[in-house]
Amino acid sequence: MKDYNKASYNIIETLISIFTVEKGVVKILLFKKKNDPYKGYWMLPGSIVGTDETAEENIENYVLENCGFDNLFIEQSQVFSTPTRIIDRRVIAVTFIGLIDSISVELKQEIPDTVESEWFSISAIPKMAYDHEQIVKKAIENLKTKLINSNFLKILFPSDFTLPELQRVYEQILDKKLDRRNFRKKFINLGLIEDTGYKNEGYTGRPAKLYRFKEEIEERELF
Amino acid sequence: MKDYNKASYNIIETLISIFTVEKGVVKILLFKKKNDPYKGYWMLPGSIVGTDETAEENIENYVLENCGFDNLFIEQSQVFSTPTRIIDRRVIAVTFIGLIDSISVELKQEIPDTVESEWFSISAIPKMAYDHEQIVKKAIENLKTKLINSNFLKILFPSDFTLPELQRVYEQILDKKLDRRNFRKKFINLGLIEDTGYKNEGYTGRPAKLYRFKEEIEERELF
């Protein structure tokens, strides 16, 4: 029978794929690695779990301190535990998906100026350190199944958005083309959004109507 | 920046909710705890992860040695990392869902006779040690979303089954009643199953036709 006294001990790290949508483009936040190994490669934000905190608390604090995002929405993605994933050291990664809207990205807290970070389109992920590319892939795959939940969308679009913008998000994450008319019909019929009466002017072409999610909508599955 | 040299070390355990279907009833395999704390309570099978194995390898080996199941289908469920979940000790649990068909349960390998194990209907889970009840709940919740995948069903029903039996599985996991005619229609139209020509005789009432999943079906989402 299991005996906790005869245990091996492992290092646990958290890693998070934080997604946002900026002008209809789905982006992920990455940090640039400053030292070898993998110097100059990009990596996921994350830290090492202490003995008196949950993995969730750990990543939430880390993100607040190092990315400046308060109230980030997070959810577990997957555990990666290949013994050689960090070369000569055994580190188990508990990975997360985080969502943040683009307004909150602008309003972020002061953070130390020690890391070089950048938002990358999910269709142009740069070269990644360790197994982080695989972790990002899994996160995007998991995102697909989350996209059918109304709450996820509300988190990404807390304020006004256009339907073509929303459609582009679906197209990027599901990685396929959708019909504009059918997409509109479906979304409007769901009854989750309302017309703000405003338009998205100043761009080329006909301005799109601005919508917002209704205040009181309950979490539900959309598809 | 993250420094693996300044890490805290944690004990990692694996825990698995193994499900099977026996005569239309969805069951989970539990072990009885022999010592305090929680003596006489039930617990999930699982073990402590060493430094030279993945969590998956760990649980697969454990299940083979302690349950006698080879080639068990497994998938990650969730990580539980509340610092106090194992009373006075910090143990992080990486939890899994396992599926096995009832024939393979019969054919299991020889195992040491040291643990008392039992299959419980998921509608009658006994009192559980630690946070295992919560872990089982999460596993069942995750099962729901997996039930729409054709491969999951094929794993649970490798040989002949009846449609009423399959329907009962859906009803238990989704926790709602389904219409018999509509269920049949849907399943037969999906084109995944074929009539074996045999019947399930010897029970009360009209014998049900026996079906099997077609050999060549590809993994797909059903709903």
Add this chain to the structure above:
DNA sequence: GCAAAAGTGTTTTTATTACACCCATGC
């Protein structure tokens, strides 16, 4: 007035729901 992107409606097809009676077997 032309390019760019958004908005709109109808028809067809497919899936879902609702619903009630007959059938095969064991005893």
Add this chain to the structure above:
DNA sequence: GCATGGGTGTAATAAAAACACTTTTGC
């Protein structure tokens, strides 16, 4: 012959897919 559980069909409704032209703006 009766209790038990299984098998079957149809109509109504709802959702999804396919498809092309018009509108509004910036330049």
